[in-house]
Amino acid sequence: MQSGDLEMRLILIGPQGSGKGTQGKLLQHEYGWLPISSGDLIRARIKNDPSFDEKYGISKGNLLPDDIITQMIKERIKEKDCEKGYILDGFPRKIKQAEVLDTMIKVDYALLIDVPDKESIKRLSARWQCKGCNKIYGLNEAPPKVCPCGGEVYQREDDKPAAIKKRLELYHKETEPILGYYEKQGKLLKVNGKGTVEEVFEKIKKVLGK
Ligand code: AP5
Ligand code: MG
Numbered sequence: 001m002q003s004g005d006l007e008m009r010l011i012l013i014g015p016q017g018s019g020k021g022t023q024g025k026l027l028q029h030e031y032g033w034l035p036i037s038s039g040d041l042i043r044a045r046i047k048n049d050p051s052f053d054e055k056y057g058i059s060k061g062n063l064l065p066d067d068i069i070t071q072m073i074k075e076r077i078k079e080k081d082c083e084k085g086y087i088l089d090g091f092p093r094k095i096k097q098a099e100v101l102d103t104m105i106k107v108d109y110a111l112l113i114d115v116p117d118k119e120s121i122k123r124l125s126a127r128w129q130c131k132g133c134n135k136i137y138g139l140n141e142a143p144p145k146v147c148p149c150g151g152e153v154y155q156r157e158d159d160k161p162a163a164i165k166k167r168l169e170l171y172h173k174e175t176e177p178i179l180g181y182y183e184k185q186g187k188l189l190k191v192n193g194k195g196t197v198e199e200v201f202e203k204i205k206k207v208l209g210k
Helices: 003-007 020-031 038-048 051-056 066-076 095-104 117-125 161-175 177-184 197-207
Strands: 009-013 034-037 086-089 109-114 128-130 188-192
Touching (some): 009 177, 020 086, 034 038, 109 177, 117 161, 161 177, 188 197
Parallel strands (some): 009 086, 034 086
16 A cells, blocks of 8 residues: 555445445555445444434435434544544435535545446345345345354345435435536546446556556
8 A cells, every 4th residue: 555545535325226335345455545434323323222213214214314424424534443444335325425525624536336226226125234244245245144243134224215216316316416526626536336346446446546
């Protein structure tokens, strides 16, 4: 790793199922940058307090209010394990969130992993995730009943068809406009998310200049 990478602050943007979580883990393995998934933070919160989901309808595909998710990210990136750089997966996903993030940190790059909606739906319908280590399984890697870490492997509530539809609608309406926001800053990188996990990873390394 080059010394300049130590403070990498990378944002992953992409529709549901584009592979943000999958590629974030590969980047962590290769470069040591910590992936921080806003969705994983929210699901951990719901695990401790199910009324949080009843209140905000996350499993139905709704977004959490900006001030709450922003505060969660703000607290998380202060932790010591973020020192070697980090990858924000799922935050920001609105222009307003991107503007607030700019007052908190200096973003290096925003990387779009793009796939068509049809591919998102196909992948999410086959996705399973570990409750312990958050490892993601799917079409590319069949899920075991129990993860090697010992955690339970489950299907996300928001991977039901109606919630997937809602999440994709919100992505196109609320999140896609942030691409222009980062493009204007000269920070937007793009890869086509179709292909195998390994092929997409190679494309990501290339646009990052690795
Ligand atoms: P979040 O958890 O962030 O979900 P998401 O953005 O909808 O994205 P996903 O996790 O569904 O997709 P992914 O791109 O990570 O794909 P993955 O790598 O798993 O957010 C959940 C909810 O939290 C939101 O709906 C919202 O309510 C709330 N929230 C989060 N952030 C918020 C914010 N900023 N503001 C407000 N609310 C917020 O891959 C998917 C599947 O495909 C897997 O099975 C994987 O194995 C497979 N796969 C990956 N790559 C490939 C490939 N190349 N070929 C074949 N299969 C592949
Ligand atoms: Mg994810």
